[in-house]
Amino acid sequence: MSWRDLSFRRRLLSVMTISGIGKLFILSVCAFFYVKHWESQDSGEKALGIATFLSQSPHVILAVKNNDPEIIAEKIERLRSSIGAAFIVVGNEKGIRIAHPIKERIGKAMQGGDNQQALLFGHSYISYAKGSLGKSVRGKTPILDDSGEIIGVVSVGYLLTTIDNKVSHFLFFFLGMAVLVIFANAIIANYIARRFQKSIFGFEPEAFGRLYKEQQVTLSTLREGVLSIDASGKLRSINNSACEILGIDPKRSLNRPFSDVLPDSDLTKLLVTHKSEHDIELLLNGQAVIANRELIQMDGEVIGAVSSFRRKDEISELTIQLSQVKQYADLLRSQTHEHRNKLNTISGLIQLDRIEEVQQIIGQESLRYQKLIEFLRESISEPMIAGVLLGKSERARELGLQLEIEEGTQLGLLPEHIRAEDLVTIIGNLIDNAFDATLSVAKQSTYPIVVSVTDFGQELIIEVEDRGCGLPESLTLKQLTKRGISTKSDQGRGVGLHLIQQLVDHYRGEFTVHSETDVGTVMTIYLPKEWLKKSS
Numbered sequence: 001m002s003w004r005d006l007s008f009r010r011r012l013l014s015v016m017t018i019s020g021i022g023k024l025f026i027l028s029v030c031a032f033f034y035v036k037h038w039e040s041q042d043s044g045e046k047a048l049g050i051a052t053f054l055s056q057s058p059h060v061i062l063a064v065k066n067n068d069p070e071i072i073a074e075k076i077e078r079l080r081s082s083i084g085a086a087f088i089v090v091g092n093e094k095g096i097r098i099a100h101p102i103k104e105r106i107g108k109a110m111q112g113g114d115n116q117q118a119l120l121f122g123h124s125y126i127s128y129a130k131g132s133l134g135k136s137v138r139g140k141t142p143i144l145d146d147s148g149e150i151i152g153v154v155s156v157g158y159l160l161t162t163i164d165n166k167v168s169h170f171l172f173f174f175l176g177m178a179v180l181v182i183f184a185n186a187i188i189a190n191y192i193a194r195r196f197q198k199s200i201f202g203f204e205p206e207a208f209g210r211l212y213k214e215q216q217v218t219l220s221t222l223r224e225g226v227l228s229i230d231a232s233g234k235l236r237s238i239n240n241s242a243c244e245i246l247g248i249d250p251k252r253s254l255n256r257p258f259s260d261v262l263p264d265s266d267l268t269k270l271l272v273t274h275k276s277e278h279d280i281e282l283l284l285n286g287q288a289v290i291a292n293r294e295l296i297q298m299d300g301e302v303i304g305a306v307s308s309f310r311r312k313d314e315i316s317e318l319t320i321q322l323s324q325v326k327q328y329a330d331l332l333r334s335q336t337h338e339h340r341n342k343l344n345t346i347s348g349l350i351q352l353d354r355i356e357e358v359q360q361i362i363g364q365e366s367l368r369y370q371k372l373i374e375f376l377r378e379s380i381s382e383p384m385i386a387g388v389l390l391g392k393s394e395r396a397r398e399l400g401l402q403l404e405i406e407e408g409t410q411l412g413l414l415p416e417h418i419r420a421e422d423l424v425t426i427i428g429n430l431i432d433n434a435f436d437a438t439l440s441v442a443k444q445s446t447y448p449i450v451v452s453v454t455d456f457g458q459e460l461i462i463e464v465e466d467r468g469c470g471l472p473e474s475l476t477l478k479q480l481t482k483r484g485i486s487t488k489s490d491q492g493r494g495v496g497l498h499l500i501q502q503l504v505d506h507y508r509g510e511f512t513v514h515s516e517t518d519v520g521t522v523m524t525i526y527l528p529k530e531w532l533k534k535s536s
Contacts, residue, residue, distance in 0.1 A: 009193035016189040024178040044126035047156040048139030064152040086159040228306040288312040402448035417531040429496035430464040437468025462525040471515040
């Protein structure tokens with residue numbers, strides 16, 4: 001099993017254990033040599049102190065002068081035993097032993113070769129040498145007579161093996177502590193690993209890193225702007241599209257209070273209200289956008305918020321395209337249905353060899369289409385509106401109804417603030433409501449549905465009149481244009497008039513309805529041709 005195959009917890013445990021052992025090993029070795037050096041130095045100074053004391057003893061001086069070991073043998077042995085020294089050796093000016101722990105070695109030359117400084121120069125010092133008892137640390141000092149002449153040397157020593165034994169006890173203690181530290185490291189590593197993995201939802205760090213990278217790439221490929229803030233209101237992430245839409249430099253904006261980065265945004269209010277928002281229109285840095293906002297929660301606690309948005313004009317482009325496609329589809333469907341009926345009729349007449357009537361039908365159809373298209377071309381300057389009127393005319397024929405475009409209809413170029421797709425929505429929904437009202441009566445009226453679009457004067461006026469079922473007297477305009485309210489029982493109804501009212505409000509216009517039950521309804525829209533700012 002390779003290192004990468006191990007779980008994060010095992011890798012962290014292994015790293016902390018190995019690093020702990022390594023650090024403790026280095027520390028133990030350094031501590032061992034430091035303590036050994038310190039213990040050796042301390043023993044050497046202690047030995048030198050005893051040697052200096054003995055060199056000044058009258059008994060030692062007398063024993064050296066008389067070359068008589070018996071004078072000091074017993075006293076020196078007691079002293080050696082009491083201080084724990086390995087040896088106390090007294091030698092004459094030639095380095096011949098006068099006192100030694102082993103009697104058989106008395107009278108023989110002192111070993112180690114480290115007496116010269118004391119016997120020749122009269123120095124007191126600490127030395128390390130190997131004697132007859134082994135390697136030792138020694139304190140050496142000269143013995144002087146009354147005239148100050150060097151007559152001998154005193155050497156007090158501690159075996160290095162004895163010092164090592166003392167230090168080894170410390171080492172065993174240190175190793176015991178090391179085991180405890182390693183065990184504690186294992187517990188801490190396990191705890192840290194569990195807490196860390198919990199914070200990244202149980203993922204391995206590599207998997208979490210890949211997930212983060214995938215998220216970054218995904219966000220960078222989105223056309224929608226996406227940004228997020230944390231619980232303190234600071235901007236934590238923003239993708240390229242958001243930077244482009246809002247004109248924000250991510251390097252200068254990340255980890256700053258979002259209210260400073262984008263003062264006209266109220267995204268931070270979600271952290272207080274704890275309510276998400278969908279499909280809302282905002283103005284951010286002078287850019288109109290459609291946004292969705294969601295809370296970021298962990299374990300039931302709100303830890304931030306995220307917002308995704310697109311330019312309103314991009315969504316408007318899609319709306320225009322969809323509207324055009326829908327109009328084209330409606331027109332094709334109606335024409336296909338109508339032409340199928342005409343073709344069936346023509347086919348039957350041809351089989352009956354009634355060619356004149358075939359020519360008459362073809363001429364009538366051609367003339368009707370030509371007249372309608374020519375009228376719309378001359379009266380309506382906006383192709384989208386002409387298209388919806390043509391499509392609805394064909395739809396009326398398909399439903400067995402009559403749709404009449406009033407002769408006075410006239411619409412020039414639209415003011416800059418009025419969008420053609422919004423007028424398509426208004427006209428299309430008004431006509432659809434007229435279709436439904438007319439079809440709902442038991443015996444359909446012979447009166448046509450009349451549509452009028454004019455832009456004379458200061459207002460653009462759209463009017464649709466039907467002779468359908470009318471509206472209940474108890475139903476007010478406010479109730480009628482409320483989302484979900486409908487005079488029909490079908491689910492999904494009650495949206496068209498609500499959309500109309502929204503658009504009328506947007507353009508600061510007026511929506512009027514005159515209706516009488518079982519007589520009919522006239523719905524009229526007034527839109528000012530000049531943009532009126534909403535009063536504060």
